Amino acid sequence: MKLLSIVTLAALAASAPAANAAVNVMASTEDLADLTRQVGGDKVKVESIARGYQDPHFVEAKPSFILKLAKADLLVVVGRELEIGWLPPLIQQSRNAKIQPGAEGYLDASLTAKILEIPTGQITRAMGDVHPLGNPHYWLEPGNGRKIAQAIRDKFSQLSPGNASYFAQRYSDFDARLAAAEKRWDATLAPFKGAKLVTFHRSWPNFMERWGLDVIGYVEPKPGIPPTPQHTLEVIDAMKREGAKLIVVEPYFDLKTPQSIATQVGGKVMVLAPSVGGTKEATDYIALFEYDVNQLAAAFKQLGGK
Ligand SMILES: [Zn+2]
Numbered sequence: 001m002k003l004l005s006i007v008t009l010a011a012l013a014a015s016a017p018a019a020n021a022a023v024n025v026m027a028s029t030e031d032l033a034d035l036t037r038q039v040g041g042d043k044v045k046v047e048s049i050a051r052g053y054q055d056p057h058f059v060e061a062k063p064s065f066i067l068k069l070a071k072a073d074l075l076v077v078v079g080r081e082l083e084i085g086w087l088p089p090l091i092q093q094s095r096n097a098k099i100q101p102g103a104e105g106y107l108d109a110s111l112t113a114k115i116l117e118i119p120t121g122q123i124t125r126a127m128g129d130v131h132p133l134g135n136p137h138y139w140l141e142p143g144n145g146r147k148i149a150q151a152i153r154d155k156f157s158q159l160s161p162g163n164a165s166y167f168a169q170r171y172s173d174f175d176a177r178l179a180a181a182e183k184r185w186d187a188t189l190a191p192f193k194g195a196k197l198v199t200f201h202r203s204w205p206n207f208m209e210r211w212g213l214d215v216i217g218y219v220e221p222k223p224g225i226p227p228t229p230q231h232t233l234e235v236i237d238a239m240k241r242e243g244a245k246l247i248v249v250e251p252y253f254d255l256k257t258p259q260s261i262a263t264q265v266g267g268k269v270m271v272l273a274p275s276v277g278g279t280k281e282a283t284d285y286i287a288l289f290e291y292d293v294n295q296l297a298a299a300f301k302q303l304g305g306k
Helices: 004-017 028-041 066-068 088-093 143-158 161-192 206-212 229-240 256-265 285-302
Strands: 021-028 042-047 074-077 106-108 198-199 214-218 246-249 266-269
Touching: 021 028, 021 066, 028 042, 028 143, 028 161, 028 285, 066 088, 074 143, 074 206, 106 143, 106 229, 143 161, 143 206, 161 285, 198 229, 206 214, 214 229, 246 256, 246 285, 256 266, 266 285
Parallel strands: 021 042, 021 074, 074 106, 198 214, 198 246, 246 266
Antiparallel strands: none
16 A cells, blocks of 8 residues: 555656746746746746737747747647737647647636627638637736636646645735735726727727726727728727827837827827837736826826816
8 A cells, every 4th residue: 555655656756747847838928928927936937929019919930939839838828819820830830749729738818817809690700800709818907817827826736736835825926916006006097987098909908998998999990900091080080079089009000090090189199018028117917007007097197087
């Protein structure tokens, strides 16, 4: 009996990473990499593929990532087809069975998050709509950040059970810091509840819903489709009609159309960070919201409340 348990323990030790070997993680985006770091601390090594200043729908699939994916114990992805244009061939060519979709080392962070704009009826990417499975920018809401961090904690505990209490403690510290920050952000944005604005891409539904801000239109006619003169006129009309003055643009889009709209409506263009690394201030998940919330509040204040 005693011998059997020693043999069983030895077999477990051989299959699981050594207690002090760091779990090797690749994350598709810097947001997921940071949440991984928050929970994993020094028990994990993590790197992201997309940079926060890049359009996450269109990332260059550099071959150097194949080698990194080949060595990964875990791959964390945004899912909802955000990465469909660049990640699947990298995963496939890594030939790493651990991180293939459906394997233990593949974590789709969208599975436990609150997803908005899920299309009803036939799902299609016709006309270039890059959000066929609901809005994939769901990390831009602290409640979802918390859910992603929980999913990462649970996955780490599964992959490295000896460190489960360490991950639980790290998660709980992050949760407390996030909750304190949320109180601050709620207070900062409370005066602007109901304020109307336009965004370039549909990156912000979770964010805007969280703080009661009203997106009345998009510079893109559809997610992934560049502005057209006809649609731009419609946006200008809508902004004039509704009294919206602010146009939020992600860092990777051309400012020409937003600026011409702003001129027409007497408004303002503002670049916000949709991801960690999207601006130099957005150094981690909490700093990302700190920056965006303060920028938005300052803009609404300057433009005269609502
Ligand atoms: Zn998108």
